[in-house]
Amino acid sequence: MIVGKTKKTWGLLSLASVPLVMTLGNSMLIPVLPTIGKQLQISSFMVSLLITVYSVVAIVFIPIAGYISDHVGRKPVIVPSLIIAGIGGLMAGLAAWKMDNAYWVILIGRLLQGIGAAGASPIVMPFVGDLFKNNQDVSEGLGIIETANTFGKVLSPIFGAVLASIIWYLPFFSFPIFCFVSIFLVLFLVESPPLAKKPTNLTRFLKSMKKIFKREGRWLYVVFFVGGMCMYILFGVLFYLSSFLEEAHHIDGIRKGVILAFPLMALCLTSYGTGRIIGQDQIKMKWMTVAGLCLLAVSTFVVSFNKELYVMLTALFAAGVGIGAALPSLDAFVTEGIPMEQRGSVTSFYNSMRFVGVAIGPPLFALFMKGNHFWTFAGNALLVVLSVLLVFWGVRPHKKVSQTWQ
Template sequence: MDGARSTYILFFVGLLPFIMAIGNSMFIPLLPQMQVDMGLTSVEGGWLLTSFSIPASLLVPLGGIFSDRYGRKRIALISLPLIIIGCIISAFAGMMGSVAGAFELMMFGRVLQGVGAGSLTPLAMAFITDLFEGERRNRALGTVEVFNGAGKVISPIVGGVILSFSWYFSFVFYLAISLFAFIGIMFFIRTKKTPSKEVEKNIEKWRRLIDLFHTHWRWLIPIFTFGLFGMFLLFGYLFYFSYLLEMSGDFSSLINGLLLAVPLLMLTVLSFVTARKLKGNENNYKRAFIYGGLIMTSGSVMMVVQPELHLFVLSMAIYGVGFGIVLPAANAALASIISVKERGTVFSFYSMLRFLGVALGPLCFGYWISNVEQMMFTALFFVTCTMVVLLFSWKCFPLGKECHVTDLSRI
């Protein structure tokens, strides 16, 4: 594969997690004006987000399973038009204003967008694992994390810019990005044809998945644990941070948005740098988990000890650095231990856990915020548990020495 074509592939595959990220976050700053223009209650406004996130989370595992059976490219070329159709329906509903049926039509369009986005979520890492090998695969997986992080960072900013014109354009923007990804994947990504048209029996697939877990559980458990709780805490901290900024009233909305972007920016940058430095062997993967996990723990400890606003920014940045080191190692290790037939299914489950962390973090922190001190100690407990999982799972730790193993199954 030549360099120019691999760059195009990385760009268009990277748009898939970007599309998922902006599908919800971009609409957060738009909700108040949407509620006014459409005559909605705050509960109905919340449903405009929930109607996207629920089908998206439910469709994540199915997208991976279907991509294993019918092909990644085919599922992508089905899912992206669903988002496009959903955007057209939602934009039309928005132009209807507060007339009867507009809200229900908007909900239907958002559900279609969620179905399409959820099916796309596990495809990016599976595409990269299929199309790249060795260190190029590790770098490509890091680039995907950059697109994912970039989507989270710029989504509220994009929403704010669109709001200065009209929130209807949010659906036009979302449609344009999805259409662009559709054209790119159609023309630039070539996947190998399945040699046999015989459909594999489900029992055989589940038997292989059970064997995979039995063989590699010492890697799978840490990867899934860090993916779930890492995202859970990151977005829980962001929720609380936004509350602190709003309560302080010291900064403008633009500065608040930039401060909220700091930990996500650090995560994105460190994911990119780590992927470039990460060599394809087990000892390096382990070191990234250990160092990144310790940095995440340090950031959480600082939030307990120094809860002031200016130090909270630093603490979140430190947490983002640590998590940014862990994610590329988790992606690379997961790609190394699963075969082609299981990639879509396993990556979809991993993506679902990460998405659940994103969804549950703000919800749980919202319940815990009445007792901030207890909330911070609870968060520290969760991040500490992820480190305990490493101690439980691995027999050898490459700190000041090398663990002499030949593959990821012997740890």
Template sequence: MSKPLFYISLLPFIMVLGNSMMIPILPDMQSELHLTEKESGYILSFFSFPAAIIIPFIGFLSDRFGRKILILLSLFFVIGGSVLCAVSIWFPHPFIWLLIGRVIQGIGAAGTTPLAMAIIGDAVDRTRQGEAFGLLEVFNGVGKVVAPIVGATAAAIYNWNLAFVFVIIVTVLSLVGIFKTIPNKKSGNQVNSIRNYLQDLIYVLKSKWLEIFPLFYMGAVGLFLLFGILFYLSYYIEMTYHIDGFFKGTAFMFPLAAMTIVSYWTGKQLKNSGNFQSLTLIGISVMMVSFAGMEWNHSFHFFLFFLTIAFAGLGFILPCMNTAITSQVSDGERGFIVGLYGTARFIGVALGPTIFSIWIDDVGYMIRIVFILSFSMLLAFIFHQLIMKETQPYLQK
């Protein structure tokens, strides 16, 4: 692996750190800052909503100003927001300063993974792009597994704000490496005005909404369930077993590792439409059965077991959604569609902790809603397949 590719691969790792590292330390933050569960959910949501808003415009901005410049600017935002979050505890009204820092972090995070993918598309030879994109997924997966452990351990060693120092260190490493090793080049595409960009965006939505909405829905609901249930699990472990630090972080490792491993395997299997259909159905079925098992027995050990199986099911679904969205649109539409899909996913991430904080005291009700949402993913998939039969052949072999 070359140095430039290593530094680029740190970008999705940084995005994952932005939220995943916070999940196990939310109870500590709530206790020290005297927050409600709903307010602690804002700590995740105020990162995700700004990213959701900005992601659709990242491609346009990088075409106009260059990939490298926008990546460096994004990383400066991540560093600035992380510094503000780390020192917020020293200010009057620390929660307000913390949320401002999270917004700044989120603005910066919007330009990490999308620009990493764009710069690989520009600079890496086509024969090696598959390897490079695979490396991005590896760093993304490692981030999901490692981030909760790092966050919980940092809080146990000193305080929750130490977790933000780790984000700063990794981000500075990526920024310096990209500044030294990556040339600044624009995409080579014709750069439209913002007005024309918005017009094109609206046109794509009008012409493709029936085909893409079910895929957007499944991706958003999947991430909603992922971050919502992890938010609940953090409080469940804290309130029931009073476990903190490294051992609390390892509890998150099992479901996230299962999702990462299955996602990697699924990505290698996605070669044609038949694979897409069967793998998506397997994933949704696994999630529904697992959530039904939680309703049958939601003691901690059974809950963690069924959650690990459910997230393995999600590992089937998310790569299928990525492949479907990028494969069924033309080259000229792909940037718009992928950007909007990123927004849908981030909305799911943002809403998960906030909504689950309302259900946190009634686990039975929460699990029933979770099962209903997984069933709605099945309905969305069936609807998508019916639409595709009526409009056009699906993925081309």
């Protein structure tokens, strides 16, 4: 029994490497984007597409990957996806190194990375639900996965700035190495549980999904919206803070990366703690979500009144704590509340909404920054308050997840 639990622990840690790697592959380019623009002599809009294409492609392919994983298994989707993502990173690095007009080849490489990301990181959530039968273990496992995801965001600005200070295109080459390590871990340390049922044809699958959303739609739509909103606020605020540090305080490079890491570190540690606290108790999940969103609303509203650096950093640290409390609870709701045979597909829609938040956060905040600072943050604080009201309206938990969605 101990051996079995040890195997599952190593399997969980190996799975946690997947969101860590995928996050590094995208987020570590953020502090390097100005340098890439100068080296390739392209506009800021063209540079921003290197981030946007990754997220947009992932949004499209995540539901497809989720559907396939429900029918052929999680590992047969995750491993090839990591290979595709690694090839994309290698293509981008070689183009940046060897080609004169490398931009379009780099963009294609980023597109491949987005396709790989769609079949890798989002499939990890239902995989955790498959590995553990005890909901307490599932919640703790999802907390670790969310922590790994956030830890990747913590490392990304620092790691990207360090690598780019050596050679500007080194971040592209580092990604295939990370993918190879994750592939090795998943292949040899993760055991795939048997599929719940034999694969169903597409027509029957669509009917079953329609039935699930008809029966569970009220809480699912709320969880989808709130998850996307959290990622929108997170990436939008990070973009805003990155620009603010450079323009107002002339802080860039590794120093800027370290400062950006502080609110992300708060998110990382809170995610881990939340996963251990909520267990299988849906009431705790709901109140952790509400508490986290309330803290996020207050901290966002505080920033609207003050542009002092230390006030902003303190408030954004608190915002990181708030998002760190909400996300693992949302993950647990959507993972534990869906039968195994549809879990990959439903969680894939949830992850697509999170990627929508990632994709729209920076450009929308860039647009807001041209206007009034107060309304930029006060308006988004009102959006978070709306999310709190939606959680109260749509999520009605029982003490045990297994009793809730019957």
